[in-house]
Amino acid sequence: MKKAFPILAVLTALFLAYTFYQAMFVAPTDALQGDVYRIIFYHVPSAWTAFLLFFINFVASVHYLADAKPSTQRAAKWIAIAVGIVGVIIPYIPQVRDWLQTIGMYPSSAATTALMIPALYFVVGKLFRGQDVDVLAVTCAEVGVVFCTIVLITGPIWARPVWGIWWAPGDIRLTSTLVLWLIYVSYLVLRRFSDSAQTQKLAAVLAVFGALDVPLVYFSIWFFRTQHPQPVIGGGGSMDLRMLHVLLLNWMAFLCFGFLVCWSRFRLEKLRREVEEAEALESLEEHGSPVVQSSAKVPLGGGSR
Amino acid sequence: MRSFWSITLATLAKDIRLEWRSKDALNAMLFFSLLVVVIFVFSFDPLAEESRHIVGGLVWIAFLFASVVALNQTWARELRNQVLDGYRVSPAPGTALFVAKALGNFLLVSLLEALMAPLFVIFYNLRVLGPAWQLVPVALLGTWALVVNGTFFAAMSLRTRSRELMLPLLLFPVSIPAVIAMVAATTSILTGEDSAHFYIILLVTYDVVFTTACVGLFDTVLQAE
Amino acid sequence: MNSAGSIKFLYAAYTVTWLIHALYIGSLVRRYSRVRKQMKDLGKGK
Numbered sequence: 001m002k003k004a005f006p007i008l009a010v011l012t013a014l015f016l017a018y019t020f021y022q023a024m025f026v027a028p029t030d031a032l033q034g035d036v037y038r039i040i041f042y043h044v045p046s047a048w049t050a051f052l053l054f055f056i057n058f059v060a061s062v063h064y065l066a067d068a069k070p071s072t073q074r075a076a077k078w079i080a081i082a083v084g085i086v087g088v089i090i091p092y093i094p095q096v097r098d099w100l101q102t103i104g105m106y107p108s109s110a111a112t113t114a115l116m117i118p119a120l121y122f123v124v125g126k127l128f129r130g131q132d133v134d135v136l137a138v139t140c141a142e143v144g145v146v147f148c149t150i151v152l153i154t155g156p157i158w159a160r161p162v163w164g165i166w167w168a169p170g171d172i173r174l175t176s177t178l179v180l181w182l183i184y185v186s187y188l189v190l191r192r193f194s195d196s197a198q199t200q201k202l203a204a205v206l207a208v209f210g211a212l213d214v215p216l217v218y219f220s221i222w223f224f225r226t227q228h229p230q231p232v233i234g235g236g237g238s239m240d241l242r243m244l245h246v247l248l249l250n251w252m253a254f255l256c257f258g259f260l261v262c263w264s265r266f267r268l269e270k271l272r273r274e275v276e277e278a279e280a281l282e283s284l285e286e287h288g289s290p291v292v293q294s295s296a297k298v299p300l301g302g303g304s305r
Numbered sequence: 306m307r308s309f310w311s312i313t314l315a316t317l318a319k320d321i322r323l324e325w326r327s328k329d330a331l332n333a334m335l336f337f338s339l340l341v342v343v344i345f346v347f348s349f350d351p352l353a354e355e356s357r358h359i360v361g362g363l364v365w366i367a368f369l370f371a372s373v374v375a376l377n378q379t380w381a382r383e384l385r386n387q388v389l390d391g392y393r394v395s396p397a398p399g400t401a402l403f404v405a406k407a408l409g410n411f412l413l414v415s416l417l418e419a420l421m422a423p424l425f426v427i428f429y430n431l432r433v434l435g436p437a438w439q440l441v442p443v444a445l446l447g448t449w450a451l452v453v454n455g456t457f458f459a460a461m462s463l464r465t466r467s468r469e470l471m472l473p474l475l476l477f478p479v480s481i482p483a484v485i486a487m488v489a490a491t492t493s494i495l496t497g498e499d500s501a502h503f504y505i506i507l508l509v510t511y512d513v514v515f516t517t518a519c520v521g522l523f524d525t526v527l528q529a530e
Numbered sequence: 531m532n533s534a535g536s537i538k539f540l541y542a543a544y545t546v547t548w549l550i551h552a553l554y555i556g557s558l559v560r561r562y563s564r565v566r567k568q569m570k571d572l573g574k575g576k
Binding site: 065182185208 | 454461464466467471474478479481482483485486489503504507510511514518522525528
């Protein structure tokens with residue numbers, strides 16, 4: 001492992017301990033819910049982290065599919081730029097601005113979020129070349145599922161004491177999260193069960209399907225809920241500033257933690273693939289044609305990089 | 306070079322002929338559909354007052370299971386006769402194969418539904434309280450939603466281990482918004498309590514989005530095998 | 531919504547979170563050691 005990793009791990013652990021202290025003791029007690037609401041400091045950051053990871057997986061999957069040919073690679077780049085431009089302009093259209101207000105978002109936040117999309121696309125393209133983009137995809141999917149599982153378990157644990165129910169089918173956020181979890185678990189199962197050389201391509205296609213699906217899930221539940229009003233778990237509306245501060249701190253800590261876990265998983269996957277290639281080559285040498293009887297052993301890179 | 310549609314229709318005609326010749330599989334699927342309905346009837350009391358509220362869900366779950374059985378069947382034959390390899394090297398566009406398969410599956414699943422639906426009506430003594438004609442677009446759009454993704458994922462599952470298990474595993478999560486829409490629309494129409502308009506629009510959107518995605522990405526999947 | 535009883539949900543949530551993270555990291559450690567063993571076997575030339 002790189003020298004930096006243990007240092008970062010210790011720093012992250014300290015950061016997490018600090019944010020835990022903040023969550024449990026510094027944030028004020030909620031007037032309505034008492035102390036149980038503090039679950040939010042683990043529930044919401046896990047959700048945001050999971051969504052971010054799934055989004056990176058989507059970007060990586062698109063890269064993997066698009067970069068196969070130069071023409072599609074160029075097209076994808078232009079689409080990413082177009083998304084960014086459209087995303088910056090649209091929040092300022094009056095009707096959209098009004099709608100954003102109903103969900104409590106400023107147009108500038110929406111525009112900045114929209115700019116993140118092409119930014120992420122280009123950053124991923126620069127940093128992760130060739131096969132690495134697929135390693136990134138599987139890493140983010142796996143770690144994303146871990147965080148998403150936590151969201152789905154802490155959600156009901158929070159709901160039960162506060163609203164008296166474990167689950168509300170009309171709860172749009174938790175249900176959409178459940179579907180996202182299902183899609184990515186099926187993604188991981190596809191990866192595990194598919195032995196063909198083109199598993200990666202199939203998985204990337206599935207990720208694209210998943211991304212198309214999520215907005216549709218959101219709208220279908222949204223309309224269902226308007227017909228059958230349900231309690232909104234997790235509460236809407238604004239938050240005490242001190243609570244918001246602790247929430248953001250916890251999110252930062254979990255992002256650092258998530259980053260380290262992803263880094264580990266990424267390196268594990270790269271090592272695993274190198275070993276697989278080396279093993280395949282070795283068995284070719286043992287059972288294969290005399291042509292491959294080379295004396296040059298495959299250099300096992302990656303050991304202490 | 307024959308046109309896209311002539312290739313598609315020719316493939317479809319061939320599939321229908323083959324399916325008709327080996328009526329065993331078809332009969333088995335019909336019987337399976339009947340069994341599913343019967344199991345539901347025994348599990349969910351048809352005499353209860355609220356049965357009209359849950360029948361929408363039951364019907365579509367039954368259709369979902371029947372679809373999965375049908376979808377698993379139709380690609381198996383291609384694989385057995387290495388037809389896929391032939392397709393890959395032919396100049397025919399992969400999308401023609403996909404559309405043909407999807408249409409064939411659509412016809413097959415519609416046939417199964419045509420058998421199951423009257424059974425539900427009989428066992429549950431259904432009287433439609435809302436605009437009954439709306440059930441037709443809901444059935445068509447909903448079936449297409451299941452079949453178009455089902456055909457695509459069945460093709461994706463072909464080279465995986467536990468192929469028959471992979472199909473529902475991949476299909477169900479992605480189908481959830483369509484299932485919500487189908488069930489809610491059917492329930493709205495049966496009970497006459499709400500309007501099904503939004504759900505029908507949602508189904509149309511779903512069908513357009515995923516038909517485009519499937520047709521666009523099928524060549525990637527075909528070449529990937 | 532009695533706060534005396536509901537506090538245990540808070541503890542449960544935090545515990546479950548770290549439990550899941552621990553399980554996942556544990557699986558990573560296990561997979562790492564397996565890969566290292568494979569690398570050693572390769573290096574020795576089975």
